[in-house]
Amino acid sequence: MKLLEEMIIKYGKVYPNDVLKIDSFLNHQIDIKLMFEIGKEFKRIFNDCKPDKILTIEASGIGIATAVSTYFDYCPVVFAKKDRALNMFNETYQSKEISYTRGSTKLIEVSREYLSENDNILIIDDFLANGEALNSLLDICRQAKCNVLGCGIVVCKTYQPGLKRIEKLGYRVECLAKIKSMDNGEIYFE
């Protein structure tokens, strides 16, 4: 997606340890017009899909998913919660997100009420690098016996293992911007 790549080049900041920050339009301040362009693009790509629900993860995923939903008949968005107290929900599907970069483990949860067997799910998330968050969302969908139609990712670092790992599991993953390297602080797309 050309507009997105242009914005990443213009506003993205590369920090040590391979960290890309796009806080100015996606992860802290949100460019709402861009969110709807992203929604339109996912609609074009997943045009054959009729999701019952969109599944994402807090926090940045929520703005994206809200815009995407408007292109899929305003289907409900469910956002997975991170690191909540266990007593917040009576019954949840849970998955552990192992963060290689941070060396820590987080609990990802979705209430059992909001995912049903055979639900057709479109997963939407902001970043895919090692695939930790996406893997947790897929794990939760497996537990809930949902049918995952595909995964729509805004920014993917294709030189990290996440994309290949998840495609190898048989899932359809579509990424709007694919970064093939960030050597010396320069961002290169595929």
Add this chain to the structure above:
Amino acid sequence: MKLLEEMIIKYGKVYPNDVLKIDSFLNHQIDIKLMFEIGKEFKRIFNDCKPDKILTIEASGIGIATAVSTYFDYCPVVFAKKDRALNMFNETYQSKEISYTRGSTKLIEVSREYLSENDNILIIDDFLANGEALNSLLDICRQAKCNVLGCGIVVCKTYQPGLKRIEKLGYRVECLAKIKSMDNGEIYFE
């Protein structure tokens, strides 16, 4: 807002310690059509306002603010972050949210880059009870020398002190559903 009140009555769950859960359409699963109805209603109420930015707080605020923004020329949304590691940002405005209900203190942060002096800000949030989160957002706006046009709240418990506290400070607060009591698990609106 009649539709919202109906949904709160139909789907809201009242738990001990005066907790209202509306997880099925606002705080975990999100009814996207409703978000846009909420956006339309805030536009009607704040029709005279021309915000440069909408300020909200993660996580549930993000979906609401995304929809609201579309009625205000797609102005950028900035969401405050909760409990982030301090080294996540170079420079942030910070405020402490003292939670009376949980007896704990949280750090609320917004990067200094995304709020500028004299920015016209519309604050949007999901709940107002004791006013802790809203107070923190207002504190951050004061630090950034922003001009707060108003605060749009989806659900307010008017029998708790938040609304009065913040109106007393001179801010305009508009609430779409005002709950006057939840005695015996029954929800009553003003």
